[in-house]
Amino acid sequence: MKNTYSIGIDIGGTNTDMGLVRNDGRIMDRANIPTNEYYDITLYVNDIADAIKKMMYKNNVTAIDGIGIGAPNGNYYTGSIEGATNLNFKGNVNLREEMKKHFDVNVVVSNDANAAVFGEYIYGGAKGLKHVIMFTLGTGVGSGIIIDGRLVLGSTGGAGELGHSVIIPGGRQCNCGLKGCLETYTSARGICRTALELIEKHSDYNGILRTIPTDKLTSKMVGDAAKEGDPVALETFDNVGYLLGVAMANACSFSAPEAIFLMGGPVKAGEVLLKPLRKYFEENLLFTFKGKVEIKVSQLDDNDVAILGAAALAKA
């Protein structure tokens, strides 16, 4: 079979990562530009286009099938980024139109977590499944949902925002304006917040986490402390596993997936997160689903998954 190629682009607040992706899912070459140094969308897309052309030239690739872009608040239907708070481009920015000026191919724009679940589905651990949900834990909590082999976009193109489902009604204030969102408890920031609350609660606690200045604490430090058996760190991940487990069980009541995937920094904590998560997930799962849904860690590298998913979406 002849090889074909497409481009996957992962737009983050700091960096824009690009990959030249072969149809078998191998990333043949990479490039990146600093997102936060651009204020003009035309110049930004010009430089992306140049970088793509260089990758193609260097790898003797003369034609691509399509360009897929995963971006915060990326909308599949409109091709725009819609009011992403951590980008310099304000308002609605139509990436698809800009990119079409440079390449006469299929251009697809998608939410970054939607790109991630699609990458897992086409090239990762969800290959061969039909019903999958991905939770991406990072600064925020994102999600992507596949039902019957199709990415769920909803009527607005903005479906799959499980990080902003309310898990504790009236709970913690979220950046999105709501209270009690899953993100406020299970993002990297939410994990730190829980750890700090528990340090304050347990006045007799004298472990490593108390020695770290409040504004220097990271979820990685909490994860490392938990691996060493630190009681506050373990209690933190027990709480995180509980609420994430309930949220995942609720997601099963919606779409009855075969598996739920997890990716992102906090997932590197490993078993200190996964063990309580699996326990509380099963406990909160409706009896008809018990034992039928697996929780898995993404089988793809965090740096690859959105590039691969975006590239695959451009071909889908």
Next chain:
Amino acid sequence: MKNTYSIGIDIGGTNTDMGLVRNDGRIMDRANIPTNEYYDITLYVNDIADAIKKMMYKNNVTAIDGIGIGAPNGNYYTGSIEGATNLNFKGNVNLREEMKKHFDVNVVVSNDANAAVFGEYIYGGAKGLKHVIMFTLGTGVGSGIIIDGRLVLGSTGGAGELGHSVIIPGGRQCNCGLKGCLETYTSARGICRTALELIEKHSDYNGILRTIPTDKLTSKMVGDAAKEGDPVALETFDNVGYLLGVAMANACSFSAPEAIFLMGGPVKAGEVLLKPLRKYFEENLLFTFKGKVEIKVSQLDDNDVAILGAAALAKA
């Protein structure tokens, strides 16, 4: 255009209602048999088949396109009722196989709430929409979900159980075994439970609800009292509207529907439920969805919707 016909069957714990449905959604004739008087599935389906044949004969209908059956725990994939707790037939009962012995047509079995949302989608207020969710409030709380014009069944066939999503982690004990399910707060029974708690809490309350013996209280009585301005009844529906509003907002974060429909006994309370529901729904909706999702009451008669939906599923 020549008229075609199919059969819709709505199996409840007490009655089995059947309808001969014309392709334009008109129920031409009805029949019913008492579900709870049967202990043998073969005899039960024999009598359903006889009733269907009588309806066809009476209406000069010689051929039907299909038979659709909505039943508690009905599974679209297997054609079985799987362990419904309120039926005399125990274990897994394959309705499709039994029905196929009598009619050589397409036979479809579905969860009753899934049949309801499909009825609304084909013949009711959701006609022309692509992304819809239905909540059915009754003894329990059921739901049915349509995404991209397709009924969501999930990997097991049991998707769309939003009545058993956990809305208050660690909250009220549910019959399903979980704690804090939406059903425990917003079903007819949940509404009574809240009213009784509030009567106890407000020791100075001397309204109509205090005069009703605890075991005689119904959600209809609470609704009627609320319409008369009874403060405990109004507070009850404020609570119910709050939790149902949060659950509906969460459902939007999943599938971004165009509209959410409501049906069932407690919905007859009307504005005393709908007013707080709409308020809390908008308050708990992620900013990207605000103002874009309508909450509507089913436009079909409660007695018709599952018959119509089941009949439509058999043709889909």
